[in-house]
Amino acid sequence: MRAMTSLMIVVIGAAVAAPIVEAKDKKDRSCLAVAVGSPQKDWSGGRDKDEREFGWPQPPSFSATSVLDIEFAIIFSKTVADQFQQIHVVEFRVYTPQGNLYEAISIPMTTDEKRAGEKHRVPGYPDLVPVQVLQPIRHGNGHGMYAKVKLPVAGTVILNNSLYGSWKAEALVEDEIAACAQPAVFTLTQ
Numbered sequence: 001m002r003a004m005t006s007l008m009i010v011v012i013g014a015a016v017a018a019p020i021v022e023a024k025d026k027k028d029r030s031c032l033a034v035a036v037g038s039p040q041k042d043w044s045g046g047r048d049k050d051e052r053e054f055g056w057p058q059p060p061s062f063s064a065t066s067v068l069d070i071e072f073a074i075i076f077s078k079t080v081a082d083q084f085q086q087i088h089v090v091e092f093r094v095y096t097p098q099g100n101l102y103e104a105i106s107i108p109m110t111t112d113e114k115r116a117g118e119k120h121r122v123p124g125y126p127d128l129v130p131v132q133v134l135q136p137i138r139h140g141n142g143h144g145m146y147a148k149v150k151l152p153v154a155g156t157v158i159l160n161n162s163l164y165g166s167w168k169a170e171a172l173v174e175d176e177i178a179a180c181a182q183p184a185v186f187t188l189t190q
Contacts, residue, residue: 027083030181063189073146093179
């Protein structure tokens with residue numbers, strides 16, 4: 001299996017807090033960050049393995065004619081990830097430079113390695129979707145867990161309609177109404 005050389009630029013932000021009344025009944029599903037990268041963009045010079053693999057702290061800019069796809073990752077603290085032993089769904093929403101929703105991609109995720117390879121029903125999807133097991137990652141001065149998805153670029157309306165400029169990607173966990181961290185912002189050029 002080819003080693004992943006993805007660029008993952010992390011934009012760290014605070015999650016939207018739930019009202020105090022609900023806080024005691026509702027589990028914390030906030031994420032540390034949403035990251036963006038591409039397996040076709042080789043970034044080097046990171047201080048440790050995760051920085052080299054995910055490209056931190058390089059700028060998030062991609063040539064749409066040089067990359068086949070872009071990856072988005074959602075990064076959780078180990079404490080938050082530990083509550084995902086059952087299957088949970090995360091939705092990535094990707095917005096064009098004009099602010100329009102380009103695509104929403106949902107993936108089922110878990111920390112239970114025994115569930116790797118299972119398929120899960122995701123509302124709105126005609127077929128079952130493979131369950132993704134959260135993977136460990138160094139994040140800042142600590143460790144976290146992440147799941148990721150790919151968005152095709154080559155041969156899509158991105159190129160056909162010259163959708164170049166500053167894009168945004170956010171992640172929502174299950175039925176949350178707000179993103180779990182600040183959106184990742186990246187640039188697509190020709």
